[in-house]
Amino acid sequence: MVQITLTVNGEPVDVAVAPYKTLLEVLREDLNLCGTKHGCELGECGACAVLLDGQPVLSCLVLGVDCGGRAVTTVEGLASDGRLHPLQETFADLGAAQCGYCTPGFLVTAKALLDEHPRPTRDHIRDALSGNLCRCTGYQQIYEAVEAAIAKGSR
Amino acid sequence: MKIVGTPRRRVDGRAKVTGQTKFADDVVLPRMLHCKLLRASVPHARLVRIDASRATAHPGVHLVLTGNDFPIPYGILPVSQDEHALARDKVRFVGDPVAAVIARDEQTAFDALDLIDVEYEPLTTFADPEDSLANPTPRIHEYGDTGNVHKLVSLQFGDVEQALADADRVFEDIFFYQGNTHLPIEQHAAVAAKDPDGKLVLWSSTQTPHYVHRALAKTLEMPAAHIRVIATPNGGGFGGKSDPFNHEMVVAKAALLLDRPVKICLTREEVFYCHRGRHPVLMQFTTGMKKDGTIAGMHVKTLLDGGAYGSYGVASTFYTGALQTVTYHVPAYHFQGCRVFTNKPPCGPKRGHGTPQSRFGQEIQLDKIAEALTQDPAELRLRIVERPETLTANYLRVGTIGLSECIRRVTRAADWANTFRKLPHGRGVGLACSSYLSGAGLAIYWNDMPHSGVQLKLDRSGGVTAFCGATEIGQGSDDVLVACVAEVLGIDPLDIRPITGDTDLTPVDLGSYSSRVTLMMGNAAIQAAERARDLLADAVSRKLGVPRERLVFADRRVFDTEDPGKGVTFSDAVCLAEAAFGTIGTTGSYTPPKSAARFKGGGVGPSPTYSYSAAIVEVDVDPDSGWIHVPRVWIAHDIGRSINPVLVRGQVEGSVYMALGEALMEEQIFRRLPPRLSDALVHKFPSMLEYKSPTTLDMPEVFTELIENPDPRGPFGAKEVGQGPLLPVMPAIANAVYDAVGVRIDEVPITPEKILKALDAKAAGKAPRYGPSHFPDIPWPEPVRVAPPWEGGDGKAQDVGRQKEEGRSTAAKAVIRS
Numbered sequence: 001m002v003q004i005t006l007t008v009n010g011e012p013v014d015v016a017v018a019p020y021k022t023l024l025e026v027l028r029e030d031l032n033l034c035g036t037k038h039g040c041e042l043g044e045c046g047a048c049a050v051l052l053d054g055q056p057v058l059s060c061l062v063l064g065v066d067c068g069g070r071a072v073t074t075v076e077g078l079a080s081d082g083r084l085h086p087l088q089e090t091f092a093d094l095g096a097a098q099c100g101y102c103t104p105g106f107l108v109t110a111k112a113l114l115d116e117h118p119r120p121t122r123d124h125i126r127d128a129l130s131g132n133l134c135r136c137t138g139y140q141q142i143y144e145a146v147e148a149a150i151a152k153g154s155r
Numbered sequence: 156m157k158i159v160g161t162p163r164r165r166v167d168g169r170a171k172v173t174g175q176t177k178f179a180d181d182v183v184l185p186r187m188l189h190c191k192l193l194r195a196s197v198p199h200a201r202l203v204r205i206d207a208s209r210a211t212a213h214p215g216v217h218l219v220l221t222g223n224d225f226p227i228p229y230g231i232l233p234v235s236q237d238e239h240a241l242a243r244d245k246v247r248f249v250g251d252p253v254a255a256v257i258a259r260d261e262q263t264a265f266d267a268l269d270l271i272d273v274e275y276e277p278l279t280t281f282a283d284p285e286d287s288l289a290n291p292t293p294r295i296h297e298y299g300d301t302g303n304v305h306k307l308v309s310l311q312f313g314d315v316e317q318a319l320a321d322a323d324r325v326f327e328d329i330f331f332y333q334g335n336t337h338l339p340i341e342q343h344a345a346v347a348a349k350d351p352d353g354k355l356v357l358w359s360s361t362q363t364p365h366y367v368h369r370a371l372a373k374t375l376e377m378p379a380a381h382i383r384v385i386a387t388p389n390g391g392g393f394g395g396k397s398d399p400f401n402h403e404m405v406v407a408k409a410a411l412l413l414d415r416p417v418k419i420c421l422t423r424e425e426v427f428y429c430h431r432g433r434h435p436v437l438m439q440f441t442t443g444m445k446k447d448g449t450i451a452g453m454h455v456k457t458l459l460d461g462g463a464y465g466s467y468g469v470a471s472t473f474y475t476g477a478l479q480t481v482t483y484h485v486p487a488y489h490f491q492g493c494r495v496f497t498n499k500p501p502c503g504p505k506r507g508h509g510t511p512q513s514r515f516g517q518e519i520q521l522d523k524i525a526e527a528l529t530q531d532p533a534e535l536r537l538r539i540v541e542r543p544e545t546l547t548a549n550y551l552r553v554g555t556i557g558l559s560e561c562i563r564r565v566t567r568a569a570d571w572a573n574t575f576r577k578l579p580h581g582r583g584v585g586l587a588c589s590s591y592l593s594g595a596g597l598a599i600y601w602n603d604m605p606h607s608g609v610q611l612k613l614d615r616s617g618g619v620t621a622f623c624g625a626t627e628i629g630q631g632s633d634d635v636l637v638a639c640v641a642e643v644l645g646i647d648p649l650d651i652r653p654i655t656g657d658t659d660l661t662p663v664d665l666g667s668y669s670s671r672v673t674l675m676m677g678n679a680a681i682q683a684a685e686r687a688r689d690l691l692a693d694a695v696s697r698k699l700g701v702p703r704e705r706l707v708f709a710d711r712r713v714f715d716t717e718d719p720g721k722g723v724t725f726s727d728a729v730c731l732a733e734a735a736f737g738t739i740g741t742t743g744s745y746t747p748p749k750s751a752a753r754f755k756g757g758g759v760g761p762s763p764t765y766s767y768s769a770a771i772v773e774v775d776v777d778p779d780s781g782w783i784h785v786p787r788v789w790i791a792h793d794i795g796r797s798i799n800p801v802l803v804r805g806q807v808e809g810s811v812y813m814a815l816g817e818a819l820m821e822e823q824i825f826r827r828l829p830p831r832l833s834d835a836l837v838h839k840f841p842s843m844l845e846y847k848s849p850t851t852l853d854m855p856e857v858f859t860e861l862i863e864n865p866d867p868r869g870p871f872g873a874k875e876v877g878q879g880p881l882l883p884v885m886p887a888i889a890n891a892v893y894d895a896v897g898v899r900i901d902e903v904p905i906t907p908e909k910i911l912k913a914l915d916a917k918a919a920g921k922a923p924r925y926g927p928s929h930f931p932d933i934p935w936p937e938p939v940r941v942a943p944p945w946e947g948g949d950g951k952a953q954d955v956g957r958q959k960e961e962g963r964s965t966a967a968k969a970v971i972r973s
Contacts, residue, residue: 034181035174037390039340040423044843047340075174084172092168095805099629100171101178101341101390126851133843135340135391136629138812139854141805 004068008033009077017064023057024048026064027074035075035104039133046132049105050074056112058131075104078111086149087111096145098136106132110146119150157709158642159871160863162801165634166648167388167627179344179360179387184416187346188217190406191264191419193254193271194428195246198498198836199295200275202245202253209270210256215263218409219271220255225408229370231363231398231503233600235305235465237296240374240404246275247295247463248498249837250428255405257417280498280836282825284437284460285931287495295463295496301934305461306472306494310756311938312548313487313946318452322443324527328520329439331902331927332512334460335821336432337505338848341390343429344420345403347410354381355411359403362392362626363666366599368658370399371407382407386656389667392628393813394504397668398431398466427841431503432823434471434494435460436512439930440520448530448538452487455479456930457513459494459502466503468494470759474509477760479517480547482558482590482767483539486943488548493933498836499825504668506813507878510591511885518587518886519901522893531575532586532890533566548943550752550950554764555874557793557862558588561769564791564860569771576894581776585890588769589882593795593868593875594671596747596761605744607675608662609683611640613691613739617726619644619651621683624664625676626656630877631802632672638798639677639870643684644691645708646725662742670875673798674763675745677870682743690739694731695723748868754941754952764866766874767793770811770883773855774891778914781907783819783892785853788884791860795874800861806876807859812849814884818903820847901926 001016008031017026024041027033027050036059039045043061050059051073078085087110090096097103106129113120113128120128125146126139134142170176207219222243230236242253254271258264281287281295281303291302299305319325345359355377361367364386372379389396406417421429437458443451457475461468476490507514525532536558541547543556565586566572574584598606610622621640625632637651654660664676688708696703699722701715706722714722723731732739750761770790776783788811797803823846826839840846865872889900898913901924909925917923942948 032183034177034183037178037341038180039342040843042423042842042844044423045340075172079173084169088172092172093164093801095165095801097168097171098631098802098805098809099339099341099389099391100167100176101339101629103171104174107172130851133340133848133850135338135393135813135848136809137805138808138810138857139851140808140857141801143851 002065004065006067006069007071009073019065021064022060023050023062023064023067024059027059033074033076037101037104047102047105049109049132051108051112054112054115056109073108075107078107085111086152087146090145090148090152094145094148095141096137102132102134106134106142114150156642156871158638158648159798160796160800163648163799165631165799165802166637166653167633176388178341178390179346179358180420182346182358182387184346184348187416187418188257188259188413189261189264190255190257190409190417191261191268192252192402192405193268195242195249195251195253196835197246197275197277197833198249198280199278200246201278202242203274203276205254206272207254210267213267213270215259216256216267217413218257220405220408222253225374225404227374227376229374229399230465231366231467231599232465232469234469237298237465240401248500249835250500251463252401255409257409257413281496282836283497284458284495287497288931288933295498299496303496304493305465305496306469307936308472308490308492308756309935309938310476310549311489311940313943315452315454315487315489318487319441319443319454322451323446325441325443326520326524327439327441328516328523328901329927329930330516330519332436332515333903334433334435334502334823335817336427336430336823337393337395338843338846339389339391339393339395342421342423342426343396343400343402345406346416346418347406348416349410349414354383355407356383356385357403357407358385358387360389360396361386362389362396362628362668364626364656364658365624365663365665367399367403371404374404375407375411383659386626389626389628392667393506394508394668395431397504397666400429423843424841427838427846428500430462430500430823431466433505434502434509434512436475437927437930438475438513438516440516442520442524444524444528448528448535450483450485450539453479453485454489455513457492458931458933459492461494461496462499462501463496464501466501468502471502471504471509473756473759475513477549478510478590479513480549481541481551481553481765482588484541485548489938491935507591507881508669511882514589514882515886515903518883519889522585522890533562533571536588537562546751546944549760550757550941551760552751554868555795555864555866556767557864558590558767558769560862561767561791561793562588564862565769565771565789568858568860569789571771578894581778581895583776583891583893583895584771584773585887585894586769586771587883587886587890589879590765590767591875591879591882592669592762593674593764593766594747594762595669596750596763597758598665605746606671607664607679608742608744609676609679610662611683611687611741613687613729615730615733617729619646620654621651621680622654622661623676623680624656624658624661625672626667628667630667630806631799632667632676634802635673635677635798636680639680640684642871643681643688643708644725646711670878673873673875674869677873678745679743681870683741686741686743687739690736691728691732694735695728697735698723698731751950753950754939756939764868764874766876766879768880768883770887772884772887772891774888774895776892776895776910778896781910783905783907783910785815785855785888787856787858789858790880791862792876792880793862793864793874794876795866795869796863796872797861798871798873803861803876804859807880808857810878810880811857811884812854814881815853816848818885818888818905820904822904897923899924899926
């Protein structure tokens with residue numbers, strides 16, 4: 001086991017991780033943060049996306065031991081002060097989450113996009129989300145939710 | 156209506172966007188062990204010996220199970236109980252589970268799989284249906300209609316031969332629909348545990364907890380009352396989680412033996428091998444047309460590649476021939492279907508269950524017919540749309556039909572009159588239509604009980620809890636449940652707590668399949684809510700001295716419609732009722748109407764009512780590369796009434812999405828490993844990277860129109876939307892490709908390679924098409940003959956003796972005609 005310290009959703013966390021475990025497994029199994037999902041564990045579906053130092057990564061392709069000293073944001077960290085993030089509000093309101101399984105990955109990827117480009121075009125949104133698979137929605141209501149969040153002044 | 160028809164946040168929306176929805180793999184229990192399955196590495200073999208002693212002795216391994224632990228077979232249909240949780244005497248496809256290891260963690264279980272020694276005696280591998288048809292032995296199963304043929308069906312409604320002979324033109328076409336898989340993003344997972352009373356609890360990503368409950372009781376030989384199945388919200392289902400599965404039986408048995416919780420989560424590769432997806436279907440359509448552009452008669456033959464087990468296959472076979480008549484008026488109809496076993500993962504129900512394949516053939520053939528008759532395909536269809544509130548040739552009772560309106564709306568939206576056959580070479584538009592069930596009229600197993608039950612609990616807090624066995628698979632069934640109750644009781648949907656998919660807590664609902672939930676659960680919910688409303692109204696009426704019929708339930712109040720200021724809050728109304736009548740609990744249930752079909756095989760196809768869809772797809776096809784781009788899709792769906800328009804639109808767009816995948820790229824196909832390895836028949840690409848599915852970059856703009864014409868059979872008039880809108884899209888794409896570059900692609904997926912081949916054939920002066928040209932000979936049984944309603948039929952099969960007589964006279968007539 002390797003002892004690491006990282007910041008998870010704004011809070012410092014000390015955790016002993018098995019050296020072979022992915023960040024996905026550390027989050028779900030060692031830190032009980034089951035909001036992050038898995039669909040392939042091979043970097044193909046985007047369900048396990050989290051933000052690592054603000055950038056979207058596939059947590060199934062990152063080793064936990066490599067995350068010492070870094071900041072991880074998961075879906076559990078999107079709401080603040082008891083209020084949902086605007087993306088969460090619009091995803092819930094506008095049908096962007098059907099089964100909800102791919103939703104955490106889409107939310108953090110969309111957040112990273114809006115953090116960097118507050119006013120992306122539809123094409124820009126489409127490009128940014130092209131690594132996340134959703135089998136339910138056909139993506140259209142997801143674009144609309146991202147655009148509605150922009151209109152709400154999402155950051 | 157205040158709730159129904161208003162776009163709203165779904166009741167489980169907050170849980171889904173905060174990551175708090177608890178899927179099966181999110182269930183973590185103290186002392187939990189982990190399970191891995193050893194799967195067959197050969198496609199067809201006798202199991203000579205399994206030695207698990209090395210695995211059992213491996214540190215960290217708690218238990219190894221084999222086929223000896225599971226003597227009792229199961230299967231979703233009573234007629235095909237052909238699966239064992241772990242293989243006993245033989246394996247039938249690469250991926251068939253043969254042993255299970257339960258260990259302290261997943262890695263240990265996985266490592267121990269290598270320590271199980273299995274000796275196989277290989278048998279002939281059947282890779283495709285023609286193999287299975289040609290070779291009756293060795294049999295993959297010891298049951299089935301003949302040799303390796305699982306099921307043969309022949310149903311004849313009216314004198315089709317005569318109708319085709321009398322037709323002005325007869326069209327015959329052969330199509331192939333490749334198999335594909337559901338690909339839910341959530342991999343199947345299950346956790347089993349003994350509860351403190353010693354009873355079994357299973358959490359599983361299943362669409363059908365009631366059927367899993369029955370299968371567990373059977374295979375574990377336990378009273379069903381001692382088993383609790385909890386369907387966790389499914390991370391996508393699409394039909395792929397509708398069978399009782401090996402892994403569910405295995406963890407249940409292990410948890411009982413070890414008295415510790417046991418979890419399994421399948422890898423993505425295992426999900427591809429679990430399958431139960433779309434059957435590959437070869438089909439032949441022979442359709443006679445009259446001069447006036449109406450159908451004289453139709454003969455449909457289908458050959459289904461069933462894979463290694465029965466699954467829903469018998470029903471799938473009937474479905475390939477059931478709904479042709481529901482869309483268009485077919486005065487005489489003959490359907491012959493054949494399902495064969497092969498050594499591949501079992502096929503089953505995927506969104507549209509058995510109907511997308513034949514819908515693909517029928518709608519392309521109609522496009523060809525329209526061209527041959529120099530008619531506009533939309534006009535042709537408008538002329539033959541089935542009549543509403545009628546009985547079809549095969550005794551399906553259709554309700555409202557919004558198909559004509561669907562066609563008019565999409566043609567207007569897509570500017571059909573100015574685009575069809577008018578766009579420059581390389582660009583095209585295509586139209587197709589469809590219909591689908593709003594719930595199967597019969598349960599999987601024969602019984603007289605309701606298909607859906609709802610219980611309501613109201614108490615002095617003003618809180619309402621709605622209990623129903625329905626399963627949330629993302630489609631929004633929990634939301635429909637609370638919306639129906641909220642509408643009747645005049646409260647907010649978010650005031651209601653839904654408790655669903657739990658066989659201990661909730662009344663039976665048969666599951667999330669066949670687009671049955673909105674109609675059946677919705678009607679049950681309305682009945683339960685109306686009974687509660689009546690109790691509250693009695694109590695409030697007494698208190699206020701206002702006649703019951705003047706009371707209105709709205710805005711969380713119960714008040715006098717003639718004097719709205721005079722009323723009580725909803726909570727006070729519950730208190731008054733609780734004081735007057737005691738604890739308030741009501742029930743509602745729904746049983747579909749009896750089918751008019753009274754012949755053998757008439758159980759597949761009946762539904763309380765049917766939905767209708769029409770789609771126009773625009774394509775750009777590069778004639779040099781064959782590359783296909785779909786920029787726009789227009790789709791109109793006859794929903795009856797939208798309960799929550801946000802979710803209805805999501806189902807339509809999601810259907811279009813899934814249809815595009817099937818039409819253009821998705822294939823569940825197989826290959827032989829090189830002989831130096833094993834020559835085994837394996838999935839060609841069991842990974843999400845190589846099994847191509849549409850990404851954001853592939854998805855066109857979708858313009859959705861909802862036709863709201865309430866059907867009195869549906870809750871507030873609602874019909875289904877989860878499956879129907881998928882159906883017209885694949886043939887519409889094929890028809891658009893023809894409009895764009897003048898070649899017919901008579902199979903899916905429609906790939907650039909196939910388009911180029913068809914263009915080459917066209918350039919060489921050959922038939923400008925790509926697709927199958929041969930339908931094999933099949934030993935069809937004597938048809939079950941049923942006279943259509945308009946020939947005085949009563950839905951029963953005609954007397955066999957008389958049938959033989961008629962058979963002779965038909966043969967005689969045929970000779971005379973020739």
